[in-house]
Amino acid sequence: MGIFDGRRIVLGVTGGIAAYKAVEVCRRLVDAGAHVSPILTKGAERFIGKATFDALASEKVQTSLWDEDNPIPHTNLGQNADLILVCPATARLLSDYRIGRSADLLTATLLATRAPVIICPAMHTEMWEQPSVQENIRELAGRGVEIVGPEKGRLAGGDDGTGRLSDPGSIVAAVEKVLNSGVGAQVQDFFGLQVLVTAGGTKEPICPVRYIGNRSSGKQGHAIALEAAARGAEVTCVTTQPDNIFHHPQIKVVAVETANEMAEAVFSESPKSDFIVMAAAVADFTPAERHKEKIKKSKEGLEIHLVPTVDILASLGATRNDEQILVGFAAETSDLEKNAKNKLESKGIDLIVANDISAANVGFDYDTNAAVLFDHMGKKTELPLADKREIAQAVLDAALKLKVDKHEESGGN
């Protein structure tokens, strides 16, 4: 028995110097029980022979859309795959896949699938660091494509730097993670649902130059928006960090700066939302007065009078309809459970995501997070330190479960 028994994997190989390493990846996948269907691009054939993959994979290599034995190869391959792995992926492949240009069998197959996709880029450092390549990568990652590598190390031509294909062991581990955990598997369980997410820290202006802000990066909120979109939702993300969110066709981005602007955007979008996830760090106070001119340096101190902002979460808790699921966040430095439960009850919300931001690698600006979920039914779920996308997945799982339970309680079918 292998860990990939019965799983169908399309292995796309493109024309980079690391193409020879795809042979080892192919062998490991087959040894672990996978049915591997290899596709080689014309570029790949310049680096590695078809005969090698013919001998090692589960079926013969395919290279063309126009194969007489298989009239529509891309849809057969794409629809039957449990996963598509592109290893190595050239800069050309990233670009064509991003823009949806099906110029060859591999890109056509990538477009003709709903299976999760793993891309393992490999190229020289200069190519990898090109803004165009980086944009393509960010965009693809934002659509739920799992990107593995590249790593730093020796490159062709005696060079050293970032761009080296990840080692076969890491690539096979990523395949296992995606196939077994469903991360990036794009289960469409939010299809037809509207999700409103807020993200980032608000900025409260003191004068045209200065503001009162906080350290929220927006990463957790953006991860939730992306995860919801990848699972089929129509998402509106109200964010103070619009430049840092991946473009996704199902995410409408609403850029705001202040707590008041955020409140306005949220109140206008919330009536049509099935889920409202308030991940933003909204200022509790704002300067009573905004100076029109820059405040000049002076020897005397400066007093700024602050007034409370609108409590968006509490207003939503009081006005939302019974079918909506309202999710709040609590970033705490002490008494996590007590503070989170207080907020849950006092603001009338369904689910609270509490994190202890004093812990290592948790909260603001990290790519990882750890949290405890408390729901209005009294359930507590601990989420250990994980990538923010995985935390997003768990938050949406819990929110969806609450929605289903509510619907059943109200006698829906």
Ligand SMILES: Cc1cc2nc3c(=O)[nH]c(=O)nc-3n(C[C@H](O)[C@H](O)[C@H](O)COP(=O)(O)O)c2cc1C
């Ligand atoms: C010797 C050599 C090595 C190359 N290595 C890479 C590489 O590692 N990564 C890459 O993106 N392109 C590399 N290229 C460029 C690609 O082969 C070229 O863009 C080709 O059109 C890619 O075709 P494909 O994506 O259809 O396989 C290399 C080209 C040559 C001649």
